[in-house]
Amino acid sequence: MEEYVEGDEVHRDITFDAVVGADGWVHPVGAGLMxxxxxxxxxxTVGPGVLPDMLARAAAGFGTAVGRALAADGYRGWFDVDFVATASGRLAPTEINLRLTGPAVAFHVQAALDRLRGGRHIVRTADQLPLGARLPPAALREHVADLALRCRSLGATLLVTIPTAAFDAAPYLGVAIAARTASVAAAAETAVRQANAALGDLFRDLALSPSGDRRAAGQRGPR
Structure with missing residues (x-):
């Protein structure tokens, strides 16, 4: 049991990620908004301006101190520290994960794009975007290609992170969206969600007859 913390409405769930190197030094990776x-x-979401400077500095300071303690205890590798931020700006640490965590995907994508394209990117991952229909592999590839074009037209880059649930009973897709600004990343995510939901429209006009035959909704069978 732990104390309940009333979180800030905008910047509630924060993560700080870092790596303890083989030499025992703590190498900060960054802070993000979960x-x-x-x-x-x-x-x-990770990248410049995602968190207020005060919260980012506080998370980095505490997280780096945790990393030094882990290093002194012999730990080497990736870790993160998660926090809940209050409306007053106080950070309440909630857990430490000694592994390659979910946010690591966003940080790796950000680092790769910064290196390839220069400048700084904002990367937003969404691990469970519902699909309006179950998609076999060929249809999924076609849909993803369309999503990538939609994002590119907005100035964003789309990468699929979880393609394996597209044919589940409740299908979904995991993606990473990279852009130069938070507003572009948000617009691209909205476009992806809308396109995913629209997949259901392809089947909305079909009805299943008692005999199992598919007919357009409202179409009469032979008399």
Whole structure:
């Protein structure tokens, strides 16, 4: 049991990620804003301006101190420290994960794009975007190609991170969206969500007859 912390409405769930190198030095990776649904992690946004400087510095300071303690105890590798931020700007640490965490995907994508294209990118991951229909592999590839074009037209880059649930009973897609600004990343995510939902429209005009034959809704059978 732990104390309940009333989080800030905008910057509630924060993560700080770092690596303890083989030499024992702590190498900060960055801080990000996690997207949490109830208690379930759904993604993260990382990049310049995502968090207020005060929160980012506080998370980095505490997280780096945790890393030094881990290093002194012999730990080597990736870790993160998660926080809940209050409206007053106080950070309440909630857990430490000694592994390659979910936000690591966003940080790796950001580092790769910064290196390839220069400048700084904002990367937003969404691990469970619902699909309006179940898609076999060929249809999924076609849909993803269309999503990539939609994002590119907005100035964003789309990468698929979780393609394996597209044919599940409740199908979904995991993606990473990279852009130069938070507003472009948000617009691209909205476009992806809308295109995913529109997949259901392809089947809305079909009805299943008692004999199992598919007919357009409202179409009469032979008399």
């Amino acid at each position: 997207h949490v649904d109830g208690t379930a992690y759904r993604g993260v």
